[in-house]
Amino acid sequence: MSELLASYVAGAWYTATDEGRVVADASTGETVARVSSSGFDARAMVEHARRVGGPALRRLTFPERAALLKTLAAQLSERKDAYYELSYATGATKRDSAVDIDGGIGTTFAFAGIGSRELPEGKLLVDGDLVPMGKQGTFAGRHVYTPLPGVVLQINAFNFPVWGMLEKLAPALLAGMPSIVKPATQTAYLTAAVVRDIIDAGVLPEGSLQMLCGDAGALLAELGGGDVIAFTGSANTAATLRGHDAVVRRAARFNAETDSLNCCILGPDAAAGGDEFDLFVKEVAREMTVKAGQKCTAIRRALVPRPAVDAVVDALQARLGRVVVGNPRSDSVTMGALVSVGQRDEVRDAVSALAQAGQVVSGDALKVEPVDADPQRGAFIAPVLLRCDDASRAEPHTVEAFGPVSTVMPYSDAAEAVDIAARGSGSLVGSVVSHDMDFVREVVTGAAPHHGRVLVLDRDCAGESTGHGTPMPQLVHGGPGRAGGGEELGGVRAVKHFMQRTALQGSPAALEALVAAG
Structure with a gap:
């Protein structure tokens, strides 16, 4: 194939009007696809996630979100033979593709299990015990986690076009945050095939997953507090993103996992x-x-x-x-x-x-x-x-x-x-x-x-x-210094990266009622 890859923007498939960048088969040099995001509406994409996807996910309980992940992983498993065939164009052997494709699906299943076994029945995640703060026992404090109100922009590396997307998407969905996937251009066609299947299946609430094939610079200009930028790639690109106004001035959360020695x-x-x-x-x-x-x-x-x-x-x-x-x-x-x-x-x-x-x-x-x-x-x-x-x-x-x-x-x-x-x-x-x-x-x-x-x-x-x-x-992935200074995965820890921890204060009865209602 050599078509221009479509992006999924604000509930519709979008194809740029220019010729795009040619992506070649790693082994034969033949054209596999073309990639461009020229002309897309960045603001509409971000607002769709915030106003449509986010509220839809936050209406669900942790077990309901976990059930979505389980269904999603099962449906991708049924389609994985097609992904294996497409993966050959990336230069990957069948063994390599298993690490990426089965690894990504397995990670999604794993977070479905984490959500059903380790998270509460409601929508509120409690952190720690009640902390008495008065001699008479009428005043106390407690920490809770709630979903961030924004969007996750995941900017992924070329080497794992399936796992790299799903290992970020699964904990974000479990936390209640929508995601915009920006795949690496060299292997975007494989990510795009998986995303199209997810969208066509209709498993996820509208707005909870979007995809941009091409340059994502315009999206960064729309991000700020309440949003997350999850990056995997080179240390140089991570440094550039870390210095962007979205992070430095508007306080978007930034997590980087980079190459290391x-x-x-x-x-x-x-x-x-x-x-x-x-x-x-x-x-x-x-x-x-x-x-x-x-x-x-x-x-x-x-x-x-x-x-x-x-x-x-x-x-x-x-x-x-x-x-x-x-x-x-x-x-x-x-x-x-x-x-x-x-x-x-x-x-x-x-x-x-x-x-x-x-x-x-x-x-x-x-x-x-x-x-x-x-x-x-x-x-x-x-x-x-x-x-x-x-x-x-x-x-x-x-x-x-x-x-x-x-x-x-x-x-x-x-x-x-x-x-x-x-x-x-x-x-x-x-x-x-x-x-x-x-x-x-x-x-x-x-x-x-x-x-x-x-x-x-x-x-x-x-x-x-x-x-x-x-x-x-189940274990954290990331590292200090050259490795990016970030952290992802790690069971429930991964979910908390997409949530806000808040200290609640009040009477023990009020706090207990809030937690019970959550």
Whole structure:
């Protein structure tokens, strides 16, 4: 297909009048779609959410909103084969698409369960116990959460066009806030297909979900207090949005989840051929190749005890050597393409910068022979492993190659491992692979303030572990510093991001009556 993608604006489908930006199939270079938002009415879109979608959602109780999510997830499950087929154009293999499509649907189901099990029967969410504030017991206080009165503008990254939308949409709907989805242009056609199915199904109240394919700058001018901007993408774009008047002057809430230089640390107890050693090698290689390394949680820095560096490099070379790069529609392919030729070129430049601090020990960023594809037309790159023997060099801790690229670096002891991990200036996730609890304790205690999530992986949990790179709906996702300083997911915590906490004061009887009525 090569049509101009329509946006869903104020209850109607809208198509821009210009030609739009061409979006190509990541593997073939053929045109998939065109994208433009030229001429749309930003004010009408925001007002429709505030005046139609918001009130409709707020009339529902938490269990009723949870039921909507469950129905929505079930209907998307019935349509997912079509999404898988479309996802090939993004460069994703079937395994990659499962992370995005099934992951997004599963997250929606998870929040439906959270809403039905963990939230109250009414519309008011109580925070904490009654706080006596007078000696006679006639005056007290209590905190409650209510839905924000505005709209959520979610600005999403290209790498997860389904999960990235649904993991924001589900808790917002559960909280009672309408959303405007702005998908990344490179993969907007997949998000658009899902949104069209949601709208056509009529599951959600009108105004609770809208979509804009194209530039969203005009929407920002309409946002302020009571609204939320939920962003996933690059640190540079996050900085621009954070400085927008909508945030700085009008106090819209802003949450950012950005790319980060995540690390995985191998413990000194892990000998070559042992359980933890093999788990480490498998985890690093998997994070390099799933979604062709285009994950904000991917392992960019592999930290290894100095005596084990050679063995780790040899093992990773062997595993990466079995990766088959090519058109993801081919059954033999195990790693597909990057999202675009432009993205491939950015990764090549980043590899060149990283190589200034060490050497490439596996793969060639400039040479690949993809299966069933033209290397000149498709956005292909081989997995690239680098070795940097001097962990004090700045490049591995400042340059991110957003693709199938990782750098192996040595450390001497737990304290140095923590120091190297912290040089990433804030990460979404770090992991430590070890069965030595003294080492694990020192690393986790030191590294936790620099990470949004820490995985301890060993032989005891490997069978059920969800892995280094997988955010879970029950646990927070985000991180300090370079990772954006934001937080999303985390069960009920995610719902509260879209609500206002208010301190109520009055007689205990009045407060009890208010809570009971809520």
